[in-house]
Every structure is written in structure tokens, then in C-alpha cells.
Amino acid sequence: MLNRIGLSLALVAIVVISIMYSAGMEHRLVYSIPLHLLLLLIAIFIGIYNHRREEQNLYLSDVKAGMRQVAVYVLVISAFTYLNYRAIDKHYLDDLRDSRIELVEKGIEDEGGWEAYLEKNSGNKNLKEMTKEDFLDQTRENFKTVISPGALFIAHLVAGISIGFIYSLILAFANRFLKRKLNS
Numbered sequence: 323m324l325n326r327i328g329l330s331l332a333l334v335a336i337v338v339i340s341i342m343y344s345a346g347m348e349h350r351l352v353y354s355i356p357l358h359l360l361l362l363l364i365a366i367f368i369g370i371y372n373h374r375r376e377e378q379n380l381y382l383s384d385v386k387a388g389m390r391q392v393a394v395y396v397l398v399i400s401a402f403t404y405l406n407y408r409a410i411d412k413h414y415l416d417d418l419r420d421s422r423i424e425l426v427e428k429g430i431e432d433e434g435g436w437e438a439y440l441e442k443n444s445g446n447k448n449l450k451e452m453t454k455e456d457f458l459d460q461t462r463e464n465f466k467t468v469i470s471p472g473a474l475f476i477a478h479l480v481a482g483i484s485i486g487f488i489y490s491l492i493l494a495f496a497n498r499f500l501k502r503k504l505n506s
Contacts, residue, residue, distance in 0.1 A: 327368045328394030331361040336402050343411060358399065362482070365391035366489050370497050384494035385487075392486030400478040407471040415474075419465040426461055430454065 335357060342350045366388040373379070373387030407415050433439040436454040443449050449457065467473070 325390060325394045327372075328365045328391035329398060331365045331391075332395045332398035332402075335361050335399060339402075339406075343406075358482075359485070362392065362395055362486055363489055363493070365395050366486065366493050370490070370493055374497060374501075381494055381498060384497060385490045388490030388493060389487060392483060392490060396479060396482030396486060399482065400475050403478050404471045404475040407474060415469055415471070419462065419469050422465055422469070423458060423462055427458065 335354075338357060339350065339354050342353060347353070369387045369391035370384050373384060430436060430439045433442055440449060452460070
């Protein structure tokens with residue numbers, strides 16, 4: 323029963339993000355990150371509240387109840403993120419990589435061109451043997467590895483679990499602290 327909360331809120335997030343995508347919102351990340359943080363907090367709070375209502379246990383038991391919701395929420399959202407960028411919104415990551423390449427090119431030009439960039443980075447022996455085009459091609463390949471659906475899946479898992487753990491610690495403590503204050 324408890325894990326339905328995390329699943330339900332993950333499905334709410336998926337529906338909202340899908341609506342934003344369908345509406346053509348260009349900067350969905352600006353809205354989806356706070357949405358995920360809010361829904362994660364709600365899932366943890368409800369998980370801890372339901373756990374405390376059923377049984378009075380230790381602080382770590384409350385944290386564990388919160389983390390159960392985190393695990394379900396983060397796993398569903400991470401899987402959705404992977405599928406979204408692999409099958410639905412394929413061009414978003416391409417556009418993101420292209421914008422990063424443009425920033426690299428602008429950085430080279432801001433340094434005064436390729437020769438000035440080479441001089442400033444003279445400690446990099448591999449760079450000396452490359453042309454500007456070779457460097458940009460290698461950078462593009464590196465970005466394909468780093469900015470990919472698989473990398474985003476892992477990043478969502480790690481970040482979500484980490485943030486969820488911190489939120490669970492805080493909410494479990496706040497729940498116990500407020501309960502003591504209200505009962506005294």
C-alpha cells in the first residue's frame with residue numbers, strides 16, 4: 323500500500339511533463355525540476371505519516387519509510403526520462419549537444435582563435451596534434467556519451483536517491499520534533 327504513493331505521484335509528474343511537452347513548452351526543465359522536488363517531498367511526507375500512524379518506531383524506521391517512496395518515485399521517473407529522450411523527444415538531447423558545441427566554438431573564438439586557444443592550453447599534449455575540426459569532433463563525441471538517455475537515467479537515479487535521502491532525514495526529524503512539541 324505504501325509504495326502506491328510514490329508510484330501515483332510519479333505518474334502525476336509524467337502526465338504533467340507530457341502535457342508540457344505536448345503544449346510545446348520550450349523550457350520544461352525550469353518547471354519540471356521544482357515539480358519533481360515538490361512531489362518527492364509529498365511522497366516522503368505521506369510515507370512517513372502513514373508509517374507513523376500505523377506504528378510508533380525509531381527515527382531510522384521513519385527514514386526507511388520515506389526512502390521506500392523515494393525508491394519507487396525515482397525509479398519510475400528515471401525510466402520515463404530514459405524512454406522520453408530515447409523514443410519521444412529524441413531531438414532535445416541533439417539540440418542540447420549542439421548548443422554546447424556552439425559554446426565551445428564561441429569559447430575558442432573568444433580566446434582569439436584556434437592558435438590562441440592552443441597556446442593557452444599548451445599543457446595538453448593531445449591538443450597540440452589536433453586541428454580545430456578534430457577537437458570539435460572529439461568534443462561532440464564526448465557530449466554524445468555524457469548527454470545521452472542512459473547517462474540521464476543514471477544521473478536521475480543518483481540525484482533522486484541522494485536528494486530523497488536528505489529529504490527523508492529532514493522530514494523524519496521534523497515529524498518527530500513537531501510531534502514531541504505538540505504533545506508536550
